[in-house]
Amino acid sequence: MASDTSTYDTQKEEQYRAEVARVPLVTNDRSAQWVTEKVSVLTEKKTPLWWWIAILITSPIAAFGFFCLFYQVSTGVGVWGENHPVGWAWDITNFVFWIGIGHAGTLISAILYLTRQQWRTSINRAAEAMTIFAVCCAGIFPAFHVGRVWFAWYLFPVPNSNGIWQNFRSPLLWDVFAVSTYFTVSLLFWYIGMVPDLATLRDRSKSKLRQWLYGIFSLGWRGANRHWRQYEMAYLILAGISTPLVLSVHSVVSFDFATSVLPGWHTTIFPPYFVAGAIFGGFAMVLTILIPARWIYPQLKDLITEQHIDKMCKIILLTGSMVGYAYAMEFFMAWYSGSPYEIWVFLRNRVADPYIFGPLFDVPPAPYWWAYWSMITCNVIAPQVFWWKKNRHNLLIIMIIVNMVNAGMWFERFVIIVTSLHRDFLPSSWGMFHPTWAEQGLFFGTFGLFLTLFLLFMRFLPMIAMAEIKMVLPEADPHRHAAPENDGTKEAQH
Amino acid sequence: MAEEKRVYAIAAEFKSPADLMHAAEHVRDAGFKRWDVFSPFPIHGMDKAMGLGKSWLSAIVFVGGLTGLLTGLGLQFITAWYIYPTIVHGKPIGWMTIPAYVPVIFELTILCSAFACVGGLALLTRLPQWYHPLFNWERFSRVTDNGYYLAIEARDPKFSQTKTRQLLDEIGGMHITLVHE
Numbered sequence: 001m002a003s004d005t006s007t008y009d010t011q012k013e014e015q016y017r018a019e020v021a022r023v024p025l026v027t028n029d030r031s032a033q034w035v036t037e038k039v040s041v042l043t044e045k046k047t048p049l050w051w052w053i054a055i056l057i058t059s060p061i062a063a064f065g066f067f068c069l070f071y072q073v074s075t076g077v078g079v080w081g082e083n084h085p086v087g088w089a090w091d092i093t094n095f096v097f098w099i100g101i102g103h104a105g106t107l108i109s110a111i112l113y114l115t116r117q118q119w120r121t122s123i124n125r126a127a128e129a130m131t132i133f134a135v136c137c138a139g140i141f142p143a144f145h146v147g148r149v150w151f152a153w154y155l156f157p158v159p160n161s162n163g164i165w166q167n168f169r170s171p172l173l174w175d176v177f178a179v180s181t182y183f184t185v186s187l188l189f190w191y192i193g194m195v196p197d198l199a200t201l202r203d204r205s206k207s208k209l210r211q212w213l214y215g216i217f218s219l220g221w222r223g224a225n226r227h228w229r230q231y232e233m234a235y236l237i238l239a240g241i242s243t244p245l246v247l248s249v250h251s252v253v254s255f256d257f258a259t260s261v262l263p264g265w266h267t268t269i270f271p272p273y274f275v276a277g278a279i280f281g282g283f284a285m286v287l288t289i290l291i292p293a294r295w296i297y298p299q300l301k302d303l304i305t306e307q308h309i310d311k312m313c314k315i316i317l318l319t320g321s322m323v324g325y326a327y328a329m330e331f332f333m334a335w336y337s338g339s340p341y342e343i344w345v346f347l348r349n350r351v352a353d354p355y356i357f358g359p360l361f362d363v364p365p366a367p368y369w370w371a372y373w374s375m376i377t378c379n380v381i382a383p384q385v386f387w388w389k390k391n392r393h394n395l396l397i398i399m400i401i402v403n404m405v406n407a408g409m410w411f412e413r414f415v416i417i418v419t420s421l422h423r424d425f426l427p428s429s430w431g432m433f434h435p436t437w438a439e440q441g442l443f444f445g446t447f448g449l450f451l452t453l454f455l456l457f458m459r460f461l462p463m464i465a466m467a468e469i470k471m472v473l474p475e476a477d478p479h480r481h482a483a484p485e486n487d488g489t490k491e492a493q494h
Numbered sequence: 495m496a497e498e499k500r501v502y503a504i505a506a507e508f509k510s511p512a513d514l515m516h517a518a519e520h521v522r523d524a525g526f527k528r529w530d531v532f533s534p535f536p537i538h539g540m541d542k543a544m545g546l547g548k549s550w551l552s553a554i555v556f557v558g559g560l561t562g563l564l565t566g567l568g569l570q571f572i573t574a575w576y577i578y579p580t581i582v583h584g585k586p587i588g589w590m591t592i593p594a595y596v597p598v599i600f601e602l603t604i605l606c607s608a609f610a611c612v613g614g615l616a617l618l619t620r621l622p623q624w625y626h627p628l629f630n631w632e633r634f635s636r637v638t639d640n641g642y643y644l645a646i647e648a649r650d651p652k653f654s655q656t657k658t659r660q661l662l663d664e665i666g667g668m669h670i671t672l673v674h675e
Contacts (some may be wrong), residue, residue, distance in 0.1 A: 011666075031640065032639065036534075036638075036639040072626075111533070140599070142603075159573075159577075159578070163578060165573040165578045165580070166573075169583075169585055169595065173598070178601050181601040181604055184608065188609075188611075189608075192612060192615070196535075200534070202638075203635040203636070203638045204639075216624070219623075220626060221621065221638075222626055222637060223533050223637045224530045224532050225531045225532070225536070225544060225546075226530050227621070228535075229541050230615055230618045230619050232536050233552065234614070234615040237551065237607070238611055241608060245601075248600060248601065248659040251598055252601075445511050467535045470534055470535040471535045471538075475511070476511055476537070476538075478511045478512045478514075478515040482596045
């Protein structure tokens with residue numbers, strides 16, 4: 001019986017393998033040498049003109065952001081528009097926006113690794129870099145919104161001048177631990193993953209400086225199998241601990257709201273809803289960056305193939321629909337709870353527009369109805385075009401949709417924060433939120449910082465995980481003998 | 495001067511991951527202990543071909559995680575219950591508010607596991623090690639590109655300059671060379 005099952009299984013496996021004729025992860029049958037050459041050369045050849053133009057645009061934007069920050073610190077946090085009743089607005093919106101963007105990187109590097117989605121190998125390095133830069137941008141907001149930033153050390157687990165310790169039961173302190181752990185672990189994961197590729201750059205270096213710098217950072221890596229086996233275990237463990245970590249980070253971020261008693265925030269759906277939204281927004285940002293990168297460097301088209309873009313669009317469709325479900329469920333629960341305050345926030349502060357839902361429910365339009373409906377349009381309706389394969393292969397449509405998602409996810413956080421706060425329990429304190437130039441400038445500046453860091457990454461570090469790509473090439477299979485057809489001389493067919 | 499330097503190893507290049515794996519199986523069966531194979535990426539099944547067991551890194555990470563867990567418990571309970579009990583939001587001090595302490599415990603567990611993982615990796619691989627005799631071999635620079643190598647160290651009790659070279663030759667090694675320290 002036992003032997004029967006085993007032969008049956010082998011046959012069945014062979015059959016399945018034959019049936020599932022998979023699209024190759026690297027197209028045009030490229031060799032390992034081709035991968036090394038095409039990826040390394042991005043850091044080796046003369047700095048292209050577009051790069052200088054791009055960084056000359058992004059770095060002044062970043063500098064302007066820092067100027068706004070300097071103005072805020074030197075003058076006081078009152079230069080921002082936050083005031084009673086809207087005590088949190090753009091600062092926390094931007095924080096949640098950026099930290100959410102980071103989550104796609106960890107999803108790609110950790111969760112897709114554990115689930116053996118080998119297509120992740122060509123995009124994980126860039127996505128992880130994006131995570132780290134996004135968390136850098138995110139960290140600015142909570143650190144500086146405290147006002148007197150030189151007292152930010154009160155957040156660290158050391159007693160203050162009066163010997164008082166932190167309130168460890170506060171979600172804001174959980175946030176400090178979650179975000180700093182997230183940044184540290186992401187950085188370690190990114191760096192450890194990069195060591196073999198830095199060694200590749202070291203071995204190809206022509207100049208002393210490059211040899212020296214890449215030599216130091218590659219730690220003397222020599223590709224020994226006795227090292228690889230420890231390395232692979234380390235990678236697996238880091239992926240294993242990053243997976244619950246990434247889920248915990250955005251859950252903790254959502255606790256900042258969910259553990260309060262404010263209608264619109266006080267809801268148990270927040271952790272999964274925030275995590276799905278973070279992955280949704282993060283993948284949109286990955287595509288926003290990788291599609292232009294692939295257009296600038298056409299040789300990457302064999303590594304970041306149409307299949308990759310197609311799969312990312314499917315993830316956006318899935319998570320976008322999950323977010324849409326969460327919006328609907330929030331609304332349903334507000335009604336089902338019977339709490340007049342909950343119903344007020346969802347109907348009169350968010351949904352009621354002047355044209356359809358306001359007249360339908362016979363309520364005056366919500367002051368922020370445009371923000372709510374921008375969010376629904378961008379996050380729930382727009383991604384539905386990805387049901388059609390044709391749209392998942394049209395780069396222009398993808399770029400439009402993912403940028404709508406980027407905007408929509410910002411609106412989501414704005415809606416959650418501002419529309420819940422601007423009309424609180426005391427009607428005499430109701431008011432609207434008006435952002436000032438200083439906080440608009442800072443938000444604009446974080447985009448400059450993010451893009452500048454990404455441009456530096458593209459220029460000086462291996463943008464694609466070469467060693468990991470080589471692992472998924474047919475020639476890496478120790479049971480295959482023939483060398484690949486294309487040694488890099490033939491050009492890609494596009 | 496080069497002649498005076500001690501021999502570190504005898505090394506050979508192989509054509510493909512498959513060849514390297516067969517070679518590794520032969521070297522393993524010949525009973526060598528101090529040897530290694532080098533490749534641009536980890537080769538599936540090579541640990542078995544080399545006769546290596548499971549990595550012990552997970553044990554180090556477990557200890558790291560446990561340290562983080564205990565740090566999280568100690569940091570919060572000692573400070574919030576004994577050093578300076580603070581009652582915020584009317585939440586009492588005691589076991590009944592345990593869930594509110596979980597996030598920090600969890601994050602510290604993860605953080606210490608990650609440090610233990612990277613530290614353990616450095617310990618087990620003995621990296622960083624910026625100088626290594628193999629880097630003196632010119633052909634070896636392709637190890638991070640598409641080169642596959644096998645080196646048997648002179649420290650191995652079975653090592654013999656003639657016999658080991660012969661073995662490497664028999665199992666299909668190319669460019670067999672002596673690597674000096």
